[in-house]
Amino acid sequence: MTSPTKDQTLAVVFVSNGPGELTTWVRPLAERLHRRLLMRPRAPGSLVSLRLVLVPCPNATGTEAAAASRWGLFDRITLARQFWLLLLKPSRFGSWPDRGVVVFLGGDQFWSVLLSARLGYRHITYAEWVARWPRWNDRIAAMAPTVRDQLPRRFRSRCRVVGDLMADLSSHAKEEAPLPSGEWVALLPGSKPAKLSVGVPFLLETADRLAAQRPGCRFLLPVAPTTSVEDLERYASCSNPIAASYDTDVASIEPARAGEGLRRLMTRNGTEIHLQENPPAHGALSQCKLALTTVGANTAELGALGVPMIVLVPTQHLGVMQAWDGWLGLLARLPGLRRLIGLLLSAWRLRNHGFMAWPNISAGRMVVPERVGPITPEQIALEAESWLATPERLQGQRDDLRGLRGEPGAVRALAEEVQGLLPLALSD
Structure with missing residues (x-):
């Protein structure tokens, strides 16, 4: 069996910042996606790699990468201090597939806009209160209808109200x-x-x-x-x-x-x-x-x-x-x-x-x-x-x-949105 070429692989890239977001947004969604898809590192031979990119944030502690690595959920973790170098030269941080999805889960939404543009990946933002860059979002997952209602009408079709990711905590x-x-x-x-x-x-x-x-x-x-x-x-x-x-x-x-x-x-x-x-x-x-x-x-x-x-x-x-x-x-x-x-x-x-x-x-x-x-x-x-x-x-x-x-189910709904941005052959 031949090894997959670069064009056959795909990356799902989470963008986040501080400890609260990692615990309540990043980890539950990563666990859910691993249950829905075969992804590295939990499925070593998979064509799909789940990665975490940390972005600059005054509220970060500097230990987020070490905490996330202990969970065993991510094939690769990029430190916040490496973010600008990642934008300038992604190859410094290993091989990046031609296709992928960037998922915003904390920090400044503009960082994920920049990263998705640089990598040429599709882009989805989880928006608690406002989606700041709808023009550059393929999809918007809103916490509440007010987020969708604030969008210009021409972008509202890109938005799905998935609910509050926190609402799933009590069931777990x-x-x-x-x-x-x-x-x-x-x-x-x-x-x-x-x-x-x-x-x-x-x-x-x-x-x-x-x-x-x-x-x-x-x-x-x-x-x-x-x-x-x-x-x-x-x-x-x-x-x-x-x-x-x-x-x-x-x-x-x-x-x-x-x-x-x-x-x-x-x-x-x-x-x-x-x-x-x-x-x-x-x-x-x-x-x-x-x-x-x-x-x-x-x-x-x-x-x-x-x-x-x-x-x-x-x-x-x-x-x-x-x-x-x-x-x-x-x-x-x-x-x-x-x-x-x-x-x-x-x-x-x-x-x-x-x-x-x-x-x-x-x-x-x-x-x-x-x-x-x-x-x-x-x-x-x-x-x-x-x-x-x-x-x-x-x-x-x-x-x-x-x-x-609110009702639980936001993590499942957001996972569906992320999966829907993957090429059909890999999302089945």
Whole structure:
């Protein structure tokens, strides 16, 4: 049997950026496509290669490629810092088939437009709120009808409303093993350095205080795929200047108890925090009564799972809370202007951006509480105890979140759209 020629092979190329998108969009769609098609690397002799291209993003951690490689889903992964060189000379990064499909799944939509044009591939964009470049999209997969309605009429036929990719999280979460019995509270300090430097010490002290108020509480901290337990220890220690503002520290990391499977972080004050180190942690999170979380994609995940939450933005640390999106975030990082512009930018965003949690942005109203300001762990622990003491309030928020979630099936629908752009002989 002769080896396939270049013209017989095909690439499906995912374009994405940060840890939230990788976990909630990229991985589920990759898993679905591998079930629908024979693709490398899971099918070594396949004509179809599934690849991941990471793009420049101020919110990325730099460890996205390492996290994605552990999943064994991609035949090739291109780092964000290599993106411009990839555009200039694709052959530097191996052989690229003549035919392929570029799938936008996070970052700036223009990056995927450039890449599809450079490679000569067809192009589909998953659009949450707006499709910015419909002229250069073969297909648009919209989260909601409002995305389609914003398109010029001549491009609407290219758009299919597939739904919210997050809506599928809850159905997959049911398949995972239950947590040990107890009143579980999730702690989500973020996945990016700017958020972790504040979120880790803040939430560890909050857990200490909540444990003292409500001794039956048990704590779960999902370790993001781009983070490690060693990172958590570092952000809670004196090597993080912000940690000095909080009365907490990591005393030790203890092995899992028999039958539980989760290692435990012990704070200096004796609070036990279980570490979920096998992302995604959707099954474990879905069993929590309440979550304390920073802003970001984690609020969308929690909302999709129907987990009540309190969203935290401690503004006393604006100097490091610069993990904003887009060109404004890039401007805040310019040498010499970083601190001044970062402070002004962050303050402006907090005053004028409106809602910051994804469920509130989606609903256009306050569904989950957002605590923005010079908040303290003591205040948040008291508020969390109040929520836990009133199950009917928690159930009300849970019902609101489920009402926003939409029907599952978006991942399947998007996979159908991607497959529909493949040559017929390879998509059968």
